[in-house]
Amino acid sequence: MGLLEHKFQDNVVVASMDKLLGWARSTSPWFFQFGLACCAIEMMATAASRHDLMRIGMIPRSSPRQADVMIVAGTVTMKMALRVKKLYEQMANPKYVISMGSCATSGGPYWQYGYHVLKGVDLVVPVDVYVPGCPPRPEALIEGLLKLQEKIQAERPLTKKTA
């Protein structure tokens, strides 16, 4: 103890680097707004002043290159599926996807006879959190986002992976 005692100012953080990175990443996941249908309205409501996503560090971005999380909000058509994939590939690592609502998760009402609808966005991009609902209320989306934060926090980006 003698070496470190009384050597620092009082603003030093002592924590493991993994936890520090997890904390930093999980508390500022900027999201890429991907409003495709009615779920987008709820997503906007979530970002607006009443529910205020800013308090958990989330800011909507319009470019995939500035975003960490992609919230796929709404019906993904076959035509859009290729674009969703392309935009996901343009995001910088680490990147996460939230599938918001029934349509993005499984095709929703277009599930059986919707020839033009992708039956779940997880067919084209890996999904981290599914938020059920048609559309989900802002509370539900926030719950999903908090779940995602837990997931990011639990990641250990610096630790060597053992097989």
Next chain:
Amino acid sequence: MTADQEKLISEAVEKALAGDMDSINAIEDRSLRAKAKAALVKAKRAAKAEQKTETSDDAKSADSSVPQEPGSPLASLLTAFYPGEIVESSNDGNSIQIKPEKWEEIAVFLRDHADALLDQLECLTGVDLGEGEELQVRYNLHSMKHRHKLEVLINADRNSPEIPSVETVWRMADWFERETYDMYGIVFNGHRDLRRLLCPEDWEGWPLRKDYEEQKTYHGIVVPKVKEGWE
């Protein structure tokens, strides 16, 4: 279709005609069920047509000397100027089926003639008349000046559906015709930019036709529902 399937369909249709739709809805295979439904529609239409001819025969025998006059000024206008082009006209004369050949000329006539002045194309849709039947395009026209309406019907062959475009007559028709082309595959000759409107450009098939079957994959993505066991 195998003989078994045909038998199944004919039995289901007979039951449905007697008022029991459940027999068709109970068919499990999707394409088979669709075929049964198409057969039902056909059977119903045949029955209706039979009834119609019977009644019209009665009407003729009662008063055969007077020829049937079309029931609206627009219909008589068309009959006067293009007598050979009218295939059928409804009793009230508001719905007229014409031949496709001179459609563009007739369209200009309907738009510009002082007694017609149908300057607004309200809607343009395609109709699939059923398996083995023709495709149809319907134009709903409206006149701002005279406040009257007319529906024009044009049939097209299922295998090579071609109809003259009226995109240059009513600019409204541009996207309407593109949508109809997208959903039914009806080619509008003379349209300056006939591409698919809603589906991706490399989509296969015409979705709103009754015999449509969706493609299995699109750019490597599975199209029909795959997550069996979710229900």
